[in-house]
Amino acid sequence: MDLPRPTDDGDGRTARKRRAIMQAATDVFLEHGYLGASMDEVATRAGVSKQTVYKQFHGKEHLFTEIILGTTTQVVGGFVRAFANTLDQATDIDEAFRDLSHRFLDNLMQPDVLRLRRLVVAEADRFPEISGAWFEGAFHRSLVLLGEAMARLADRGLLRELLDPTLAAYHFAGLVMYKPMNQVMFAGSRANPDTDELNLIADQAAAVFLAAYRR
């Protein structure tokens, strides 16, 4: 029998319940679409009362908004810090961009990230403000910041001068992500490319990017 652990009280328990509700709600939204999702089912799957769901999230639209936008700042912060560090500390840019490709794949091919992505796409025309805010605040924002890190590499003479640093960042992301992300998004989560293929994709993307952008 598991004894209650010290983290089981106060904020710890509330935070765990919130995570359980958000996980369950993501499942239910993905299975039934936003309109078909019921708060009863969310509560049942999360193992909490419906009252708890409403206390924590007020209602279905607020819960949906929290799922899409709740982790944006945190995700962007961590992801961007990691790749900005990689580039800012680079002395060997071949190695730095290979490293960056692998970080992109490791982060973006995670099941939770893919589920969030699928949910945003599925409901983007119903909630253009929410999905638009996610795109601007997380997706596009990350690439703007990556472009700024690339511009610093250009200032250090390691990349050619960038007329549009954000577009250069999208080029890098497109070279890395276009094949594996479409495969997974279209062919379903079971179609994840294997490790060898991902390694090849990462290394080739870095090589092609640098062939075009190296000083």
Added chain:
Amino acid sequence: MDLPRPTDDGDGRTARKRRAIMQAATDVFLEHGYLGASMDEVATRAGVSKQTVYKQFHGKEHLFTEIILGTTTQVVGGFVRAFANTLDQATDIDEAFRDLSHRFLDNLMQPDVLRLRRLVVAEADRFPEISGAWFEGAFHRSLVLLGEAMARLADRGLLRELLDPTLAAYHFAGLVMYKPMNQVMFAGSRANPDTDELNLIADQAAAVFLAAYRR
């Protein structure tokens, strides 16, 4: 008053009804998700009887399959012929790849194509066989064929030797499509980039691709 035209009978009328049903069903699937979609609503929106829907498409799953897979061969055929011709007849590869970028954007940013794409993504985990067949038969197949056309350019000495022609084709597609497609898929159909931005994206993608792949 419109008089009945010669095409209004026989196959013409049946084909128009099928198109109307498929259009209406795409709307209903996108609005309510697959599970929430009702055949009654499809029939009402298409302006036909429910009996006609069943006679033409048997049931909901068959209708969904037809929407996703029904136009695959036709789309791939037309799209691939266009870009294979562009590359096979190229003498100026800068011009040819700029032309190809614009063709990609013109074809793939069309509202109907975007709606189909959104529908496949939304339901990919529910129908991995259907969406997987679409990915293999349309998306991936187009890029395999584009890769073969690129390999012929390499044989003619206009591109460098390609170790993985399909990956080269994905690189090109990623350079062109990653920014505008994600913008539209995530931020909703109202976020379509304007013509000036699309022209810049197309030209830059071609330039970056050739910087890496030119012989």
